[in-house]
Amino acid sequence: MNAAIFTKSAKGLIVASGLIAASSVMGYAQDAPVALGAQATVPLSSMYVSAPTGSASLGGHTFDLSGGNLIALANGQSASFAGSWANATGAYLLLNSANTYSWYDQSVVGTVTVTFSDGTTQSTDLMVGGNLREWRTGAGFTVNTLTDPAASTVWTGTAQTSMGGGTAVLDMLTISLAGTKTVTGLTLANTNSWGGLQINLAGLTIDPVIPVTTPTCNRPGSSCNTPAAQNSQAWKWQPTVPGAVNTNPHAQNADAATKAHTTH
Template structure:
């Protein structure tokens, strides 16, 4: 395993932007998986043995892992994804940490900030032992438990070195009344080798409204039988052509003032 990806200390900003049409692949009707793009440079295959890949479902949501890489954020680094997700109902992140030694337990080491089209923001702290834990739970001397119900394990297996490994999903619920325009993950930790790992991101939006269906008052499926459809065909409907009412004959004698006797 390449340990170098977990020991970054240089501060920087990794920015990835793009409209949802360019950066997302529609999965489930309510999910918009976001491709992590070129800034994802840490191969998942170097971390997990037989880990998830491609367009995959984890924790009941669809994620785009086709690039096969995750994003590793060191101290002071961040990554941002821009788009336009109308009436978003939730953001789901495949999120863990590396080098999560015991002394980080109950420490806030970062946050996820959501920005909306009206300029408002919503921020969720990332706390070790709360909603963030070590990805390689078999490493030893690391924080391997999460207590926040918003974070849940969605995959378990082994790391490439044979030790136990996991992928967790952080759920950020939204009320579905605003347009989400940006998702930013910030590593605010200022010391040590801890790194925040983002393996996937998806945004949930409301299902499209179904097309209205005609009502049927006949028993069973008899509304759809050939006879029923024929009986409702246009040729049997009353004509809608307007008719001109007949006019009464005009008495020519009454129009010139003369009357016959």
């Protein structure tokens, strides 16, 4: 065979194949655990017996608990985290309170504020008995229930004897985000002004959207499923992503067509 003719034919096939396989960008949300860092000073092990550690999967999300500590916020204190999470669809906080006596029930005692790259913010109130409750649910005279569906129990264990013993929990608060903006910061604040209520943050993860390129039809009239396209051999010469292997995108259709034309 004439090498020049083969080269020319191959180039033509690649061009034709290019008409069939273009690409579109989609995406999927993926956990991006946030380390609590130096702000976390209270050992989880001082409160909970056999508390989760390391990279922990809780409530369907991954949290970085490798530091082994939680952040405890007293009245008027706050903790902030900075980063860049593109098109984030949600923020997830392992969040409870301590000294959550019954007189705090239905009171707003804190806020979670998400900041976006365009300067706008989204705030969520923390209400005792709604989306926030006592960590040691075995304690008496404390608010031990949740009514907001955005908050749920993701781990149940036992409190250390030195903390009073009994049942102890980790709850997860879900904050839904539009998924159209880049998150640049999150601040948790204890806005309570009286008594000894404390807000505990044991973990934080944010779900940015990771872009994924997927093939789409780019032929005139979206004619990628015509008999000519299905029987084309152009896929053999289609450039691939490094490490990938070309496969026939119409293998099943080609097999069916071959069987349909078999003579006996």
